[in-house]
Structure formats: structure tokens, C-alpha cells
Amino acid sequence: MRDNLPISTSGNTRQCRQCKDIPSMVKGLTTVVESQQTEIRLLKEENETLTRLILEQKNKLDGISDNHECTTMAQSASKKDIVDEDVGIIKNNRRPTLLLGDSMVKDINERGLQDTKVKCLPGAKISDARQQLQDAKVEEFDALILHIGTNNCMSQEKLQEGIKDYKKLVADVKSRAPNTELFLSTVCNREDKTQNNNRVDLLNKEIRVIAEKENCELIENNNSREDKDTTLLTGKGLHLSKSGTRKLLQNMNSKRQIIRPKKQIGNHGNEHPSHPSENRRATRENQRHTRLNRPTHSRGSSGTGRRCHFCGEQNHVKNNCKHGKPIHCFSCNGTGHKAHMGLCKM
Helix, strand or coil, X not given: CHHHCCCECCCCCCECHHHHCXXXXXXXXXXXXXXXXXXXXXXXXXXXHHHHHHHHHHHXXXXXXXXXXXXXXXXXXXXXXXXXXXXXXXXXXXXXXXXXXXXXXXXXXXXXXXXXXXXXXXXXXXXXHHHHHHHCCHHHCCEEEEECCHXXXXXXXXXXXXXXXXXXXXXXXXXXXXXXXXXXXXCCCCCCCHHHHHHHHHHHHHHHHHHHHCXXXXXXXXXXXXXXXXXXXXXXXXXXXXXXXXXXXXXXXXXXXXXCCCEXXXXXXXXXXXXXXXXXXXXXXXXXXXXXXXXXXXXXXXXCCCCCCCCCCCCCCHHHCCCCCCCECCCCCCECCCHHHCCCCC
16 A cells, blocks of 8 residues: 555655645634634624623613602602591501600500500610610601600719700700601609609709700600609509500690590490400400390290200200200100100101
8 A cells, every 4th residue: 555655755754645735734724713713702792792782771671660669659659648447537648756765665555556666765764765866767757755764863963964965865866857856755753762753853844944945845744743643653653554654645645646546436426446456356245245145945935846855845955954864755765755745766
């Protein structure tokens, strides 16, 4: 085979014809690779362009969606009055009310209030309430009710610090939330120690001065001493009882409506709380009344064909049967009837 191949004898190197064609073949392949690389580069540029266009279209769609959502929220917000059919009143879309206080407000249940958030700080002094309000978004509330200061009346030093903190607290709220209506609730009387109660009077006097100076609504609460009503406080004379908490809520509600209204029943003007538990309780009472007044077959009443399963008579049912269990017939020894009734099975 090697003898048949054409051999080139030019120079010192001997090459066949196929080897001589290798450089031209490499050159052709190089041209093909370069053209393929050019096409890949063009495809990458086109891909980048398409990706940029897709992002632009996505941003436009997101903007359209946000505008639609804002329009929907604006339309819903424009409906200021919402008719509550269960309560029978027209609710205003006002922002909620924040009730901030010490342990005197611990027994207030938000479920009985209307658009009111209760924040209780047990054992807190006025400085603690100020710190709490600094971390809260007071401007989101339509009104703020402050009932704080009981724990500052433990000593004269705490009282003086509390008065300074109270002024700073009111100033902070006024500067941060000028559109939030501020209500200052006076401290309730204490009956644990006479000195503490005297400090309560001093603090309430300062609260009245601050309310008048800062143009705030004042809620008067310390009426237990004048009324000689000891039922407003618990046995230790410090915290409010249930009636005292109710009186406190009534005083606040006289300045700012926070108690959930009651609804009317029928045309008789009867009222009861609109809470679902009260409705369920009334329903159970009605069912019990209906069950108790339901006519039942008693002994001695005329029967309607229904027989007692114990003795077979028609003037009562087995629950009222004097025998208390199925009787035996003397004639057929069967149960549930007597011989003279003719119910024996032969």
C-alpha cells in the first residue's frame, strides 16, 4: 500500500498529498469557528435587549397594578358612612382611639368598646408611659386617652418627678401628633394611705392646669371621696372594683364615645348588649322557656292514642308511669300491658 502512495521528495521532508491538504482544512475550520462565535455574540446581544424590554414591560405592569390598588382603596375610603344593620347605627370611618393607662384600666375589656385599643401598663409610672408613647405611632390614632399617675403618688419625690414627666409627655404628643385629640384622665382616689390620697389631689390639680394650658379635654374621675362610695375600690383601697371600672368607663365615655352602643329589639325599646355572647345567651333562655312551657301528657289527662310502654294505658307516657318499669300481664305473661286491655298475643 505504501508503495502506491504518491510521495513528494522536495526538500528533506517527505509528505503525502493528504498531509499537504491539512493547512487548508485547518484554515477552513478556523473560518467556520469565527463565524459561529460571531453568531453567538449577536445572539447574546439580542438576548440582553429582550431581557431589558421584558423588565421594562414588567415595571409598567407593576405600576398599573399599584395604581389600580390605590384607586380601589381611595374608592372604598370615600364611603365614609357604613350602615351597621346589627347595631342599627351609622358608623364613621374614624381612626381608632388609644386608651393608655396603668393597672387601673386592667379590667377594661376591648370587646365592649368601639374602635378603641386598650394598652395597660401594670405598675408603670408617668415616665414609663412617656417611653411607651415614644415607641408607638400615636399619629395613627384619632384620640389618645391618658390615665396614668397612680404609682407616682407613693412618695413626694416620685410625685414631683411625675409632674415634670407629665408635662413632657403632653408636649411630646402635641408635637408628634397634632391631629390626635388628647384626653387627660385624672387619677382615681386611693384609700390605702391618707398621704397617698393627698398626693393624688396634688397630681390631679396639676393635671387640670396642664389640660387647660395645652387645650386638652379633661376627664374627672376622683369623685369617690365626695360621694362616700367605697364600692368603687377593692378591699385594699388601691385598685378599682367592677363598679369602679364601670364608673371610670362612663366618665371617659362622657367625653369620648368609646363604649359600644346597644341595639334596639323590636318596637318596645328594649335594649341589650350587641355582643354575640349576649345573643346566644338570650337564644338559650328562649329555648329553655319554650321547653318548659311545652304541653306534656300528664297522668289523668286525656290520651290521643299514644300508649305507655310500661303499662299500656293511654293517659300518660312511660316517663310519668307510676310503675317505673314494664309490667307483666297475668293472662299471657307478656310485658307492657294489662290483661283487661285485650292486647295479649295468643
